[in-house]
Amino acid sequence: MPPEIGSRPPRSAVGEVTGGELFWTNHREWLQGLGYLLRPRYQEGWTPPWTRVFDAIDQETYQTYGHSGIMDATVIADGSFVTMKRIQSPSQELDIAVWFSNEPQRSDPANYCVPILQVLTDPKEEGWAIIVMPLLRAYDKPRFDTIGEAVAFFKQIFEGVQFMHRNNVAHRDCTSTNIMMDGASLYRVPFHPISQDRKRDFSGSVRPYRTRTEHPVKYYLIDFGLSRRYKPEERPPLEPTIRGGDRSAPEIDACEACDPFPTDVYYLGNLIRRDFIEGWDITSQKFGFEFMQPLVTDMVQTDPSQRPDMDEVVRRFNEIVRGLSSWKLRTRVVKRADIPMLGFYYSIPHWLRRIKLIIRRVPPIPVPSR
Structure with missing residues (x-):
């Protein structure tokens, strides 16, 4: 919360650059010399712009990453935006991330690793490095417009993990x-790297001006901090169970390795189950994805040995997609919360877009360019 009107917070108040953020302020000149400019918050002499009346633009003061090892920057040469992550070096995370970014892996059309x-x-701290990646968005913001757009998402993440x-x-x-999205092309103006529904300068909100169907996007698998690479002869491996973002996999509590x-x-199946079929609550439940239910049910089976491997998942998914009509794929994604009051309102622009796309022969399943 902002300070009370008429007061000035102490230097240790929320909004000051503290803790892990100091790493970035201490490296700003070095990064600038390499062509990366940090936001004003991390420049020399910056202080929270407190005023007697709290202004919405001052909310930039609060925009910090929950993970102090993550930062965004502007590429000085062309004005593009990137994300930086501080990781140990050497480490398996660094090795895996770099290996997937090198040839011939980088050019493989099935490679959806960031x-x-x-x-x-890092010139100041031995044993650390900073990896530079594109600035991405949450995969589901903005919301999917059509079933076909969601099918494109399923296809990419399935092929990526495969x-x-x-x-x-x-x-x-x-x-x-x-799992994130390179969605900058959907917006006319840059979005804020943390509050992604706001403009970069926090002067207002941002809205997409075109859909994924009109301009296909690419999704990326990120964060290989828990990932492991094995030799072919080491498979199937037995690893100690870990607790990442999804802790619902039955084997996490059922076995030590x-x-x-x-x-x-399981994680991919559970993502589709929670985000597309069942929803996190009754209002977020989406309609029209019943065609994914049989595959998802098999992917989240309690016994891991009964789940299909990713080759089988992709094969079955492709069979499912071949059975979907163009009409189905162009159907609007509807959440329970949209019904009944706003359903008709949202349908009008959808139908107008749909007719135009059919006339232009735009495919119902968007395919991003490489």
Whole structure:
């Protein structure tokens, strides 16, 4: 909460640059020399812009990452935006992230691992590095407009995890927080890296001006901090169970060590079950995804050995998609919360878009360019 009107908070108040943020202020000149400019909050001499009356623009004061090892920056050369992550070096996380970003893996059309644009060696602290990645958005914001857009999402994440498994890498935390979207092209103005429904300068809100169907997006698997890469002869591995973003997998509490590959399958199935079929609550339940239910049911089976592997998941999914009509794929994604008051209101622009896209012969399942 902002300070009371007429008061000035102490230097230790919320809004000051403290804790893990100091790492970034201490490295700002070095990063700028390499071509990366941090937000004003992390520049020399910055102080919280308190005023007698709290102004909405001052909310930038509070925009910090929950993980102090994460930061955003502007590329000075072209004005683009990136995300930075501070990780140990050497480490398996760094090795896996860089390996997927190198050729020939980088050019593989099934590779949906977040690309590493650059690795910076920390000059001040030995044993640490900073990886530079594109600035991404939450995968489901903005909301999906059509069933076909959601099908494109399923296809990409299935193929992405299949690609990892074929290369003997288990993600071990492929949950909703670790799947993101390169969605900048859906917006006319840059969005704030943390409060992504606001403009970058916090002067107002941002709204997408086109849908994923009109401009296909690419989804990425991120955060390989819990991931493991194995030799082919080491599979199936037995690893101590871990607790990542999704702790509902039955094997987490049932055994001390398990094969992490079937657990990845569970995480993806549970994501679709919670975010698309059942919803987190009754208002977030979405309609129209019953065609995914049989596959998802198998993916979240209690016995990991009974779950399909990712090759089987992709094969069955492709069969399902072949059975969906263009009419079904162009159907609007409706949440229970949309009914009944706003359903008709939201349907009008959807039908107008739908007619235009059919006339233009735009595919109902968007395919991003490489």
